[in-house]
Structure formats: structure tokens, C-alpha cells
Amino acid sequence: MMDWAALTLSLKLSAWTVALLLPAGIVMGRVLAWRQFRGKAAVESLFALPLVLPPTVLGYYLLVGLGGQSVLGKLYGDLTGHTLVFSFPGLLLASIIFNLPFAIQPMQRGFEAIATDIRDAAACCGMSPWRIFWRIELPLAWPGIVTAMVLTFAHTLGEFGVVLMVGGSIPGETKTIAISIYDRVQAFDTAGAALMSAVLLALSLAAIGVAYGSTARSGRRA
Amino acid sequence: MTPGNPGLQLDIHQAGPIPLDAAFACAPGEVLSLVGPSGSGKSTLLRAIAGLYRPEEGRITLAGETWFDTRRKIHLTPQQRSAGLVFQSYALFPHLSARANVAAAMGHLPDVERSARAQALLATVNLRGLEDRRPDQLSGGQQQRVAVARALARDPKILLLDEPFSAVDRATRQKLYIELANLRHQLQMPVVLVTHDLHEAAMLADRMCILHHGRTLQVGTPEEVMSRPDTPEVARLVDIRNVFEARVSRHDAEATRTWLDWMGTALEVSHSPRFAQGERVSWAIPMERVILHRRDRPSRGEHENPIGGTIVDFVVLGPNVNIGMRVDGPGEALLQMSVPAHVAHRNRLGLQERIVVSLLAEAIHLMPWSGLERRSRD
Numbered sequence: 001m002m003d004w005a006a007l008t009l010s011l012k013l014s015a016w017t018v019a020l021l022l023p024a025g026i027v028m029g030r031v032l033a034w035r036q037f038r039g040k041a042a043v044e045s046l047f048a049l050p051l052v053l054p055p056t057v058l059g060y061y062l063l064v065g066l067g068g069q070s071v072l073g074k075l076y077g078d079l080t081g082h083t084l085v086f087s088f089p090g091l092l093l094a095s096i097i098f099n100l101p102f103a104i105q106p107m108q109r110g111f112e113a114i115a116t117d118i119r120d121a122a123a124c125c126g127m128s129p130w131r132i133f134w135r136i137e138l139p140l141a142w143p144g145i146v147t148a149m150v151l152t153f154a155h156t157l158g159e160f161g162v163v164l165m166v167g168g169s170i171p172g173e174t175k176t177i178a179i180s181i182y183d184r185v186q187a188f189d190t191a192g193a194a195l196m197s198a199v200l201l202a203l204s205l206a207a208i209g210v211a212y213g214s215t216a217r218s219g220r221r222a
Numbered sequence: 223m224t225p226g227n228p229g230l231q232l233d234i235h236q237a238g239p240i241p242l243d244a245a246f247a248c249a250p251g252e253v254l255s256l257v258g259p260s261g262s263g264k265s266t267l268l269r270a271i272a273g274l275y276r277p278e279e280g281r282i283t284l285a286g287e288t289w290f291d292t293r294r295k296i297h298l299t300p301q302q303r304s305a306g307l308v309f310q311s312y313a314l315f316p317h318l319s320a321r322a323n324v325a326a327a328m329g330h331l332p333d334v335e336r337s338a339r340a341q342a343l344l345a346t347v348n349l350r351g352l353e354d355r356r357p358d359q360l361s362g363g364q365q366q367r368v369a370v371a372r373a374l375a376r377d378p379k380i381l382l383l384d385e386p387f388s389a390v391d392r393a394t395r396q397k398l399y400i401e402l403a404n405l406r407h408q409l410q411m412p413v414v415l416v417t418h419d420l421h422e423a424a425m426l427a428d429r430m431c432i433l434h435h436g437r438t439l440q441v442g443t444p445e446e447v448m449s450r451p452d453t454p455e456v457a458r459l460v461d462i463r464n465v466f467e468a469r470v471s472r473h474d475a476e477a478t479r480t481w482l483d484w485m486g487t488a489l490e491v492s493h494s495p496r497f498a499q500g501e502r503v504s505w506a507i508p509m510e511r512v513i514l515h516r517r518d519r520p521s522r523g524e525h526e527n528p529i530g531g532t533i534v535d536f537v538v539l540g541p542n543v544n545i546g547m548r549v550d551g552p553g554e555a556l557l558q559m560s561v562p563a564h565v566a567h568r569n570r571l572g573l574q575e576r577i578v579v580s581l582l583a584e585a586i587h588l589m590p591w592s593g594l595e596r597r598s599r600d
Contacts, residue, residue, distance in 0.1 A: 117313035120274050123300040124307045125327035126376050135326065139317045 001192045005172050006180035007199065013088070013176060014156040017095045018149050021103040024096075025148055029107030030137070048105070050098045059165025062094045066166065091167040091174050098162050102151040110144020111137065143215040150211035154204050227285050229412040230254075230380055232271065234280035240266050242277055242436040248380075248412035248429075250285075254441075255415045255427030258459065263436035264416040265310070268382050271414065272307045273300035284379050284412075306373030310385040312365045314357040320344060320368045321353040327375035343371040346408075348401065363394040370405070383415045387422060402426060420460055424448065432456050454504040454592050463558045465506045467591055470497045479583070485553035489527050491586040502591040509544075511585035512559035515578040517569055526580035531557065533575050538563060547577060 032044060050058055066084045067073045076084040084090040114137060122132040138145075160178045167174030169183070177196055184193040229249040236242045242263055248254040256264045269275035271282055273289065276297055282290040284305075289298045306327075314323050324340035331339060344353055347367040357365055366386055373381060386402075387395045403426060406413060417423050423430045424444035431441045432451075439459070440452045451457040454465045468484040473495055480497070482489040482505065489505070497503050515528070534556070535546025543566040549555040559579065561571075571577065 115311070115313065117309050117311050118315065120269075120272075120300070121307070121309055121313035121372075122315070122326070123274070124272055124305060125372065126301050126304070126329045127326065128301060128329075131329075136315055140315075 001189070002195055002199070003175075003177065003180040003184075003192070006175050006177040007196070009088075009172065009175065010157050010177040013091060013095055014153045016092050017099055017156045018153050020092075020096055021099055021152055022145075022149060025103035025107045026141075026145065029104050029144070029148075030111045030141075032104065032108045033111035047100045049101075051101045055098070055159065055161025056165060058098055059094070059162040062097065062162065062166045066090050066093065085166055086168045086170060086174060088167075088173055091163060094162055094166040095156050095159070098159065099152045099155055102155050103148045106144045106148040106151065107141065108144075110141035110147075113144070114140045146214040147211045150207045154207040157203060158200060228283070229285065230271070230414070231283045232267070232280070234267065234270060234277045234282070236278035236280075236436075240436060242266065242270075242280075244433065244436060244438045246431045246438055246441050248414055250410055250412055251406075252429065253406055253413045253415055253427045255417055255423035255430040255444075256433055257417060257420060257423045257430050258433035260418060261435075262433040264418075264433055265384055266436070267433075268307070268384050268414060268416050271380065272305045272382055273298055273303045274307075287379075304376055304379045305382055306376055306378035306380070307382045308366070308369045308373045308384060308386045310388060312357075312369040312389070314365055314368055314372070316357050319354045319356055320349060320360065320371075323357070323368055324372045324375045327372050330376065340371075340375065343375055344368070346374075346405070347371045361394075362390040363398060366390060366398060367401075370402075374409075378411060380411050381409060381413045383413065385416055385418070387417070387419075399425060420448070432459050434459060449508070450587055451506065451589065453589055454506070457504075457506045457587075457589065462506045462508055464509065464512065465504060466555055467502060467504050470494075470499050470501050470503060472499055480588075482588075485549075485551050485555065487529065487551065489581065489586065490583045491588060492584055494588045497588060497590075504589040504591050506587050506589065507581055507585050509558050509560045511582050512557060513580040513582060514559065514561055514565065514569065515580065517577075527583065527586075528578055528580055529557065530576065530578045533571060533573055533577060536566075536571065536573050543571070545571065545577075547579065 032040065063085055064070065065072065068077060068083055068085070073084045076082070076089075084093070118136065118140070119132065122136045127135065158178055160182065163174070163176050164179060167176070169175045169179050177200060181193050181196045181200070184196065227250050229247060229252065231247045233245040234242050240263055244263070244267055246254065256267060258264050266275055270277050270290070279292045280290065281288070281292070288294065288296050289303050290296060315326060318326065321337060321340045321344065324343055325336040328336045328339060341353055344350065347370050349364060349367050349371070352360065352364060357368065360368065366389070370386070387398055390398065399422070415423070415427060427444060429441060430444050430447050432439045432447060434455060440447055440456045447456065448460045451460055451462065457465050466484060468482040468489065471481045471483040471488065473480050473493065475493060475495070478493040480491050480494045482491060482503070484505075491505070513526070529549055531547040531549040533545055534548045535544065537544045541563055542560050543563050545559050545561060545566070547557045547559070549557055557579065
């Protein structure tokens with residue numbers, strides 16, 4: 001049996017993560033691509049940390065960091081009367097953090113690929129910084145931005161360890177499709193697990209297809 | 223030329239990271255070429271004019287408008303300056319058509335006019351019919367033309383060209399030279415051309431400015447700079463290889479001659495009273511003004527400064543032969559000359575052969591001594 005609530009929740013979580021990381025990733029990727037500042041290497045390493053950290057370890061620290069005893073957790077509790085952990089907003093925050101490298105790195109590479117001369121030329125053409133961003137930078141960095149969005153979306157859809165640690169498995173609130181698959185296997189419902197796995201596989205393939213397709217198209221164009 | 227428009231005036235100084243000590247001017251309609259070896263600061267100066275580089279100290283004014291002045295704390299952005307810059311890499315927007323590249327610089331025009339105006343500019347640079355191509359669908363020469371059209375699209379107050387011919391093959395380059403030479407007569411603004419190619423500068427520029435380590439060493443017409451360099455340093459930069467040191471032994475105003483003592487040999491040169499008797503000077507002679515004596519008919523000319531020596535370098539370069547002659551005497555001086563290959567053959571020239579040459583008195587150019595002469599063999 002298909003767990004529609006879990007699939008919907010996963011898609012919702014992925015969409016929100018992409019929506020929030022898109023502008024943030026563009027800003028951070030652009031800054032990291034072109035600016036030199038003290039501690040840049042440290043910032044880059046920190047953003048890359050979720051790539052190498054075991055998901056359960058990251059999940060543990062997020063659980064502690066967002067928990068009721070933490071500053072952030074307390075503040076959220078005072079404001080909303082709810083806990084941040086084991087809730088959708090908490091899960092979304094965790095999702096954003098563990099997706100940082102997937103969003104920022106491709107975008108940073110995308111902006112790095114734009115030669116300084118091109119940006120200088122745009123300034124010499126009299127284009128305002130805002131216009132340069134929309135007309136020159138964004139189209140040229142687009143393959144990197146698409147890759148980042150697709151990777152973030154697909155990665156959120158399939159993440160297990162962090163979600164389990166921070167969100168638990170509350171149906172309709174934090175029980176994502178990856179966790180639902182695990183539950184089905186535990187319950188010996190192999191048919192349900194197989195169906196949902198196939199859906200995830202199809203979604204992942206589609207995402208990769210979109211990413212490669214858009215990169216190849218702009219590769220021909222550039 | 224607009225009356226009263228002073229064109230470009232630049233005076234820039236900075237200690238580092240790129241040392242600059244430059245001052246020059248360029249009138250409307252004039253082509254000034256900045257010439258110097260790579261790393262001499264040419265491109266940096268161009269970027270400073272465009273507003274892409276901010277020097278430590280100085281002033282840049284254009285048509286009476288101050289673009290940059292450290293004392294008055296003025297530093298206009300590239301957008302505020304209106305300078306058309308052709309990049310060495312062209313820096314075309316790869317995702318836009320030729321027309322859109324040019325139209326991108328027309329923010330000052332209403333939308334409806336841009337396309338037609340871009341079309342017209344592309345026609346001016348002989349790109350009619352290629353307006354819809356993207357840069358990767360254009361040849362190097364065509365890309366350069368788009369870059370020139372885009373630089374002009376803003377109706378800029380100055381046109382800046384950064385090594386615009388370096389990325390194309392020789393045949394295309396010749397074609398582009400002619401196009402630029404034609405185009406410049408339609409331009410009312412100052413044009414600054416950066417190049418490391420003396421030949422290119424001499425061909426295209428009204429005046430050239432020799433730069434070295436960020437310092438402007440000499441500004442003048444190509445003819446002035448290349449035949450009458452101010453200093454031995456300029457002489458070396460304009461590729462005059464025969465630079466030596468000597469002492470003024472006497473002036474003969476009546477005969478309009480000055481005599482030099484060059485390692486014990488008396489050299490006769492044009493009357494040069496600005497150097498005192500006994501003063502140490504540098505002198506230079508272009509390779510092509512060193513005249514080889516025919517073996518069967520030695521010269522006994524009065525004003526010819528006959529010099530004997532042995533051939534120690536003999537390099538055939540196409541139709542010419544570059545010859546290095548070790549001058550007789552204690553100085554070990556190496557005099558370089560170029561002769562047509564058939565002349566070398568007829569005179570049976572070769573390594574270790576002895577020859578006699580004449581240094582034409584009028585061709586010898588005197589400069590203040592600077593101590594750089596010893597490196598003239600580089």
C-alpha cells in the first residue's frame with residue numbers, strides 16, 4: 001500500500017527546502033565564488049561538513065541544538081507554544097542545514113565559471129549591478145543553480161538518518177516517505193516497501209535527468 | 223575635433239601592488255597607443271580609465287569631467303563614466319546574440335530604438351547578416367568586431383582597446399588593422415590602444431606612450447619615439463639593439479659635428495651641443511642604419527665612421543640575415559645589423575669572417591648616460 005501522506009509530506013519538505021535554499025544559496029554561492037575574506041576556507045569547510053558527517057551524528061547535534069533546552073528551541077517554544085523538534089518547521093530547518101553543501105557548492109561553481117572580464121564588460125556597458133545580476137550572472141550560472149535545486153530536492157526526498165533523529169516518525173507531521181519505507185520493511189509489508197521505493201527511484205531518476213538535461217542544454221548554448 | 227574639449231588627461235601614481243607612475247593625454251579623435259612589455263601596467267591603466275581599477279593616487283579627467291580624483295575623493299563607477307572598452311578576451315556575453323550583446327550597452331536608449339541601432343552598429347563593423355549568431359558561432363575576428371560594436375554602443379566619451387588583435391591569426395589581424403584605421407576617422411572621441419607590438423602601435427597610433435614598470439617613459443609620435451628615444455631604456459624597449467656608451471670629446475660647431483670617444487675610436491655624430499665636452503653619453507644606432515662595406519670596394523667616406531670587427535652571430539631570418547659583429551678593440555662591443563641574404567651571400571659573409579661597416583653620422587642618436595648600456599646585448 002502506498003503511504004500518500006508520507007509522500008506528500010516528503011514532497012512538501014523538499015519543495016520548501018528548495019524554495020528557501022534557492023535565494024540563500026545564490027547569495028552565499030555568489031559571495032564564496034567572488035569575494036576573498038578572512039576565514040573563507042573555514043566557512044566553506046563548515047558548509048561542506050554535512051557531506052562527510054554521518055547523518056545520525058548530524059541528526060544528534062541538530063536534536064540537541066533545536067531541542068527544548070536549546071536557545072533556539074526555547075525561543076521557538078515561547079513564540080509558538082510548540083517544540084521545534086518532532087515538528088515540521090524543525091524538520092525543515094534540519095533539512096536546510098543538511099542540504100547546505102548540495103545547494104551552495106554547485107551554485108558557487110556556477111558563479112565561479114563566469115569570467116571576471118564578463119562582469120567587468122557588463123559594468124562598462126553601463127548595466128546596473130541589479131541588471132547585471134538578472135541579465136548576465138543568473139543565466140550564466142543557471143546550470144549550477146538547476147543542479148543545486150535538483151540535488152537538494154532529491155536529497156531531501158531520500159534523507160533518512162537526520163529526519164528520524166530530529167523528526168521522529170509522526171504521521172502527517174514528520175513521517176517522510178523514506179521512513180515509511182523503513183516502517184513497511186519492519187512490518188514485513190514488502191509489497192508496500194517495493195512500491196514506494198519504485199516511486200522514489202522514479203523521482204530520483206527524473207531529477208537527475210532534469211539536472212543533466214539542463215546542464216547539457218546550456219553547455220551547447222555557452 | 224571639438225573645440226575646447228581637452229579629451230583624456232591622466233596622471234596616476236601608486237607604489238604597489240602594481241607600481242604606477244603615469245601621465246599622458248589623448249585628444250578627441252586621436253589614437254594614443256600604450257606600448258610596453260607584459261607586466262608594464264598598460265592594461266591596469268586602461269582599467270583605471272574605465273573605472274574597473276582604483277589607483278592609490280591621481281586624477282583622470284575626460285572632456286573636462288572628473289572621473290577620478292583622489293584629492294577630491296571622486297571615483298565614478300564604470301556605469302557613470304561612459305567608456306567603451308574592448309577586452310583582450312572580448313568578454314562577449316556568451317548566452318546572447320551579437321545583436322543582444324551590442325544592445326546590452328544601450329541602456330541610455332529607449333527599448334524600441336535599441337535593436338535597430340545595434341543592427342546599424344554591427345553593419346558599421348561589417349557584420350551584416352550575423353546579428354543573430356551567438357559568440358560561439360562567430361570566428362575570432364567576428365567576435366572582435368562585435369566587441370568593438372558593443373564598446374561603441376554606449377556612445378562612449380572614450381574608446382579603450384586592450385590588445386584587441388592578440389587573439390586572432392595574422393591574416394585576420396591585417397584585415398582588422400585596416401578596419402580600425404578606417405573606423406577611427408568616424409570617431410570623435412579619444413582612442414587609447416594598448417599593445418605590446420611596436421609595429422602595430424606605429425601603424426595605428428598618432429602618438430605612442432612607452433611604458434615600463436608602470437612608468438611612462440616617453441610620449442611622442444611613433445617616428446619620434448622609435449628613432450629618437452629619450453633614454454637608453456626607451457631605446458631598448460623600442461627594440462634598438464645597438465646602444466653603447468661613449469664620451470663627448472669635442473664639439474665642432476662650424477662643421478656641425480660632435481666627436482665621441484667610443485672605446486678609443488673617434489665617432490663623428492651630428493652636432494649635439496646639449497652634451498658637454500667630456501660628458502658620458504649613451505648613443506644608439508638602428509640596425510638598418512649600420513652599412514656594410516663591400517669587400518671589393520672599401521669605403522673611404524669622410525663621414526662614415528668605419529668600424530672593423532669579426533662576425534660572431536649569423537642568423538638567417540627569411541630574406542634577411544641578422545649579423546652580430548664583435549668590434550675590434552678592448553670593449554667587446556657587439557654591433558648588430560641586418561642585411562639582405564643575397565648581400566651576405568655575395569660578400570661571402572659567415573661566422574668568424576672579418577668585416578668593416580659604416581655608422582652613418584646622422585643615424586647616431588645621443589642620449590643621457592644611464593648605465594643601462596651594458597645590458598644592450600640582451
